[in-house]
Every structure is written in C-alpha cells, then in structure tokens.
Amino acid sequence: MSPHPSEAPLERxxxxxxxxxxxxxxxxxxxxxxxxxxxxxxxxADAGLTRDDIDGLATYPGMGAGTPGFAGPSTPEVxxxxxxxxxxxxxxxxxxxxxxxxxxxxxAVGAGLAKHVLVYRTVSESTAQGEGGxxxxxxxxxxxxxxxxxxxxxxxxxxxxxxxxxxWIALVGQRRVHEFGLTREQLGQIALNGxxxxxxxxxxxxxxxxTMADYLAARMVSTPLCLFDCDAPCxxxxxxxxxxADYAGDTPHPAAHVNAVGTALxxxxxxxxxxxxxxxxxxxxxxxxxxxTELTPADVDxxxxxxGFSVLALVWLEALGFCGRGESxxxxxxxxxxxxxGSLPLNTAGGQLSGGRxxxxxxxxxxxxxxxxxxxxRQVPGHPEVAAVANGGGPIAGSxxxxxxx
Amino acid sequence: xxxxxxxxxxxxxxxxxxxxxxxxxxxxxxxxLRCRACESFVHPxxxxxxxxxxEYLTPEAVSGRGVLESFTxxxxxxxxxxxxxxxxxxxxxxxxxxxxxxxLVGVEPDDxxxxxxxxxxxxxxxxxxxxxxxxxxxxx
Numbered sequence: 001m002s003p004h005p006s007e008a009p010l011e012r013x014x015x016x017x018x019x020x021x022x023x024x025x026x027x028x029x030x031x032x033x034x035x036x037x038x039x040x041x042x043x044x045a046d047a048g049l050t051r052d053d054i055d056g057l058a059t060y061p062g063m064g065a066g067t068p069g070f071a072g073p074s075t076p077e078v079x080x081x082x083x084x085x086x087x088x089x090x091x092x093x094x095x096x097x098x099x100x101x102x103x104x105x106x107x108a109v110g111a112g113l114a115k116h117v118l119v120y121r122t123v124s125e126s127t128a129q130g131e132g133g134x135x136x137x138x139x140x141x142x143x144x145x146x147x148x149x150x151x152x153x154x155x156x157x158x159x160x161x162x163x164x165x166x167x168w169i170a171l172v173g174q175r176r177v178h179e180f181g182l183t184r185e186q187l188g189q190i191a192l193n194g195x196x197x198x199x200x201x202x203x204x205x206x207x208x209x210x211t212m213a214d215y216l217a218a219r220m221v222s223t224p225l226c227l228f229d230c231d232a233p234c235x236x237x238x239x240x241x242x243x244x245a246d247y248a249g250d251t252p253h254p255a256a257h258v259n260a261v262g263t264a265l266x267x268x269x270x271x272x273x274x275x276x277x278x279x280x281x282x283x284x285x286x287x288x289x290x291x292x293t294e295l296t297p298a299d300v301d302x303x304x305x306x307x308g309f310s311v312l313a314l315v316w317l318e319a320l321g322f323c324g325r326g327e328s329x330x331x332x333x334x335x336x337x338x339x340x341x342g343s344l345p346l347n348t349a350g351g352q353l354s355g356g357r358x359x360x361x362x363x364x365x366x367x368x369x370x371x372x373x374x375x376x377x378r379q380v381p382g383h384p385e386v387a388a389v390a391n392g393g394g395p396i397a398g399s400x401x402x403x404x405x406x
Numbered sequence: 407x408x409x410x411x412x413x414x415x416x417x418x419x420x421x422x423x424x425x426x427x428x429x430x431x432x433x434x435x436x437x438x439l440r441c442r443a444c445e446s447f448v449h450p451x452x453x454x455x456x457x458x459x460x461e462y463l464t465p466e467a468v469s470g471r472g473v474l475e476s477f478t479x480x481x482x483x484x485x486x487x488x489x490x491x492x493x494x495x496x497x498x499x500x501x502x503x504x505x506x507x508x509x510l511v512g513v514e515p516d517d518x519x520x521x522x523x524x525x526x527x528x529x530x531x532x533x534x535x536x537x538x539x540x541x542x543x544x545x546x
Contacts, residue, residue, distance in 0.1 A: 161414075
C-alpha cells in the first residue's frame with residue numbers, strides 16, 4: 001500500500017491520454033528531431049489535444065548521452081521545434097530506467113506543475129551505425145595510447161573488453177545457468193514469442209518466422225547469448241501524453257490509468273557489485289511497485305517486459321512475481337503461458353527483439369494499445385484490464401502498472 | 407584454444423582515488439581499500455567506508471585468490487578478426503561481496519566452471535597493471 005495510507009499514490013492522478021509513433025525501421029536516414037516531431041504530433045492528436053494544450057515536456061536520456069543515435073533530440077530542441085509553452089520540463093538519463101521520464105511526468109501532473117505532458121523517446125541508432133560503423137559502449141577499436149581513458153563506473157569494465165551491454169547481461173545469464181539450470185531452449189522462447197507477435201505487427205522490424213532450430217543455430221554474441229537474444233538497433237520515436245486524470249472523460253480513445261510506479265534501487269548500483277547476480281534492480285523496482293497498489297501479480301492481464309536482451313524478460317517475470325525466483329525458465333518453457341492466448345500474454349507487439357529497439361517506450365505504447373482494445377490481429381482476448389510495463393536491466397530498472405478503469 | 411584477453415583495451419583514467427588500485431600490480435600484489443575501523447574491504451574506492459562512514463581507509467594487499475562468480479565467452483568481433491575472450495566476475499577470498507570484472511586467461515573455455523578457484527595475474531599496459539585471473543589449480 002501507499003507509504004501514506006491516508007492518500008492514494010500520487011501517480012493515480014495521471015492517465016496516458018494519447019500515444020503516437022513515427023515510422024519505425026532500419027536506416028530510415030531521417031533526423032531524430034524529424035522522427036520525434038512526427039511521433040509527438042501523432043500523440044497530441046490521438047489525445048484529442050493541440051500543441052497549445054501541451055504544457056509539459058520530458059524525455060530519456062536527454063542531450064548528447066551515449067553512442068551516436070542513442071539519445072534522440074534534447075527537450076530544448078523539441079520545445080523549439082513545436083514552439084511549446086512549458087510550465088515544466090525534464091530530460092535526463094539517471095533514474096528508474098527509460099520509463100523514468102514518464103514517471104517524472106506523472107509526478108509533475110500529480111503535483112499540479114503541468115496538465116498535459118508530452119513524453120518521448122527517440123532512437124536513430126540504425127542510421128547512425130550505418131554511417132559510423134557498429135560501436136560498443138565506449139567506442140570501438142584503439143589501443144592503450146592516444147585513445148580516451150575512462151573514469152567512473154565504466155573504468156571497471158571497459159579495460160577487460162566488457163564493452164557492450166551484451167557482455168554485462170551475458171554474465172547475468174550465465175549466473176542463471178549456474179544457479180537455476182537455465183537452458184538455451186528456455187531462453188529461446190522469449191525470442192520465438194516476440195517473433196510470432198511481430199508477425200501481426202506491421203510496424204515491427206523483423207517479421208519472418210523464427211523456429212527453435214533457427215534460434216539454436218544462430219551465431220553466438222557473448223555466451224549464453226546468441227544473435228536472437230539481442231535486440232536490433234532501429235530508427236523510431238515513440239511519444240505519449242501524460243495528462244491529469246480529470247481529462248479521462250474527454251479523451252477520444254479510452255484513457256490508460258496509471259495505478260502504480262516502481263522506482264526503487266536498494267542494492268548497489270553496478271553490474272558487478274549488486275548483491276544478487278541473477279536479478280539486480282528489477283527486484284527492487286518491482287517490489288516498490290507492489291508496495292503502492294492493492295493489485296497483485298495475479299491481476300495482470302498483459303505484460304510488456306523489457307527484452308533488449310532475452311534474459312532481461314526472464315528477470316522481470318520473476319521480479320514482478322509472475323513466477324518464483326529462478327522459475328522463469330520452466331514458466332515459459334513450452335511457450336504457451338506467454339502466448340497471446342496464454343495466461344500472461346507477453347510483448348504482444350514483438351518486444352524489442354523483433355519489434356526493434358525503441359528502448360522501453362515501444363513496450364509502454366503497446367500496453368496502452370492492448371488496454372484500449374486496439375491491437376487488431378494481435379489483440380489479446382478478454383478485454384485486458386491491467387497491464388504491467390517494465391523497462392531496463394541490471395542496475396537500472398523502472399516499472400509501471402496501467403489499468404483500463406480507474 | 408586457450409583464452410587470452412580482448413584484442414584492445416580501453417584504459418582507466420588515473421586519479422587520486424584509483425591510482426593505487428590500477429598501479430598495484432607493479433609488485434605483483436592486488437590491493438583494495440580497507441577500513442581500519444570496521445575492517446571492511448571497500449571497492450570501488452570511496453572517500454569514507456560505506457559501511458561505518460569512517461574516514462580511515464588505506465590500501466591493503468590481499469592474497470590474489472578468488473572465486474569465479476560468472477563468465478561469458480565474448481564471440482562478437484567488436485574489431486574485425488578478433489579471437490574470442492572470456493569476461494568474468496571474480497570475488498576475492500577475503501570478502502565475497504567484493505567483485506571485479508576481469509578476464510579469465512590461460513584456460514580452455516570448455517574447462518571454465520562457476521565456483522572454480524582463480525588467482526590474480528597482471529597485464530602491464532602503459533602506466534596501468536590490469537588484474538586478470540587464471541585458474542588457481544596446481545598450487546601456482
């Protein structure tokens with residue numbers, strides 16, 4: 001329950017009133033600002049608003065962060081491009097994973113700082129890597145001299161060739177093999193499930209059928225992760241409008257109500273020092289989310305869980321309590337539980353593995369689509385009432401519970 | 407194939423806090439900050455002991471022995487033509503919650519097991535001594 005039992009959690013004053021996406025694809029060759037404006041205007045119209053109604057703006061991770069194509073445009077660029085008049089604005093990369101920007105918007109709306117916040121996440125990594133070559137975190141190539149040196153947490157991993165998130169998450173994966181007996185066939189179900197759903201999503205980047213034989217034959221990236229365990233860089237922007245719940249009756253599409261957010265980080269905030277090497281921050285974010293709601297894991301009808309790497313979806317299934325610690329492998333083993341007609345439909349637009357690396361916001365977008373009942377061919381049956389969204393992995397995690405009714 | 411390190415190394419920027427750690431291997435010893443008040447080993451280096459907030463932290467040599475906590479064979483060629491190499495998490499025998507990301511070297515990838523005993527070895531690169539680990543078998 002809420003830490004302050006007399007009051008409902010502040011985030012329940014917020015709804016997601018509108019959603020929008022730009023074109024999504026590989027090497028679109030368009031600027032990140034162009035993609036962002038396309039998604040923003042779609043989301044504003046979807047919410048039944050005009051840009052004059054938008055008084056808040058937020059993004060993750062903000063200006064200049066990360067490798068080329070990663071950050072998307074800064075909030076000043078987007079504000080200027082749309083000539084927004086803002087009462088509140090926020091862009092940053094630290095916090096409860098990518099969804100931190102949405103959570104910040106909920107807090108701003110709840111506090112009365114803004115009524116309608118445009119929140120966006122844009123990536124143009126596919127085009128950027130097409131121009132500049134594929135880069136691991138911290139760049140590629142070079143020797144000891146004449147190459148930038150590293151401070152902060154990166155100094156503890158980059159010297160050892162742990163240059164990509166694939167390496168860091170592979171270490172989590174191998175630890176799960178050791179502690180829980182995780183198999184490649186279990187891991188492969190995340191990739192296969194995503195591909196089956198992507199086949200019904202016209203905007204997904206990979207839609208051709210994928211079999212377990214294809215999966216098992218794929219080349220390794222960093223054991224136990226193969227090519228199909230790693231998501232694909234793409235170009236695309238996702239925007240959502242976070243509005244005050246007072247607006248819920250006036251939205252053209254059914255509003256998605258924010259029920260609870262998960263923001264905790266209680267363990268040490270680094271890959272190699274976190275106490276539990278199999279779960280990390282997802283454990284804490286999920287726990288804090290359930291502390292803020294009367295809903296339980298059994299109430300969740302559809303789950304959109306971060307799968308930038310397949311292992312992370314397993315981590316979230318356990319962290320959110322859909323199965324016990326270490327039990328996610330058997331839980332998904334036959335593929336039926338997480339299928340669209342299963343007890344916990346998972347990543348119904350294809351996730352990031354097949355839908356493309358929209359970096360958390362694609363999962364949020366799909367949760368709203370499913371709660372609205374607008375999933376078309378991929379709509380899960382039975383009018384889902386509660387959706388869980390989770391972003392991030394390792395020492396970075398955030399989550400959100402959305403409901404169809406208040 | 408015996409695993410070696412990665413094809414290139416991105417090096418740490420040395421400063422007043424980390425210099426002792428990254429140059430410790432000059433005499434073949436691995437060192438961590440240790441709190442003189444509560445005796446905790448502290449890593450990464452910090453201005454105060456995160457356990458008891460004492461300011462009295464000094465580098466102390468450890469045995470160099472540890473346990474392999476997890477590993478991955480990196481196959482992806484971040485630079486063209488590079489051989490696979492093993493990235494590992496190793497905890498130190500003196501305190502099991504102090505871990506290093508490192509390379510496991512001098513071992514066949516098929517022989518690697520989580521829980522195996524490992525021992526530090528240093529690779530000298532410019533002004534840095536990188537602590538790597540190899541199997542501790544044979545009493546070496």
